[in-house]
Amino acid sequence: MSSAPQDSPRIRVLVVDDHAIVRDGISTLLNRQADMEVVGEASDGAEAIAMYCQLRPDVTLMDVQMPGIGGVEAITEIRRFSVDARILVLTTYPGDANAVRALRAGAAGYLLKNGIRSALVEAVRSVHSGRRAVSADIAHELALHALDEPLTQREIAILQLIADGYANKQIASRLNVSVETIKAHLKAIFSKLDVHDRTHAVTIAARRGYINPFSSG
Known part of the structure; x- marks a missing residue:
């Protein structure tokens, strides 16, 4: 658990995922950190956009592939509402095309759900402080296909x-x-x-x- 000073403001996080069990797990992990608090949970992109506008969290954890409005579209809309929005993608899909779309839409990071918990916690802190956070597996995929001709x-x-x-x-x-x-x-x-x-x-x-x-x- 983090030992942040008591007078330091907590990092306010919005968790977006279409699986309730995943949201609960992430929220429990983050709420255990002395410097973080989950201020809202959304189950799809449309709900994420509405909740972001209402709550204005410091960091939004965004799934990519969800029914209805997906993560990339939600990132685009949220960034249109606030260019300062700090969004960290957390997904089970390691595809480089998804990562490129998310990062181009304005995501500050891209992590896989199968990563270790400490990596997620540190990524939230990194994104909140203005840095980027991309998992090693994703970075490898991006490098592997960097010179490929993209599909139209x-x-x-x-x-x-x-x-x-x-x-x-x-x-x-x-x-x-x-x-x-x-x-x-x-x-x-x-x-x-x-x-x-x-x-x-x-x-x-x-x-x-x-x-x-x-x-x-």
Whole structure:
């Protein structure tokens, strides 16, 4: 437990995660710190935005993949409301694409939930003091794919539709293009992801955070 001076103001934290058990665990951990207090909990992005505007926490712990408004969209909206918002992503998804989107949206850090508890506590303090906090695994993924050509928005849309169970002909119809155009996009996708079939492409895209497993199609 931290031994912060009694007259030091506590770091006020908002915890955002769609799993109640996870929120409870994080809140319990942070509330045990002498220099921290959890001032609110939100279960999705929309609730996170509303609670941030109401509570104005010092640090917001944000999950990335949630039903409805996801973490990246919530980060963008919160930062639009307050450019000084300090947001730390805490997620189970190690994908570099998710990390890049979150950091570009304004997140000050990106941690994995499977990390040690002390790392989370120290990351909250770091972000609160104006520094960045990125887990070693995420930093490795970012470095590994730094020179990769990113997928375009159209390619990501096609991959999401494949993940949702659509065949090439159906995707072409939904996007109002020819089947040959879809095949050309798939060829480019396979090259960028270094895969040879649709199934592997979806697996890699999901792991790297390009597509959303919560999508209902």
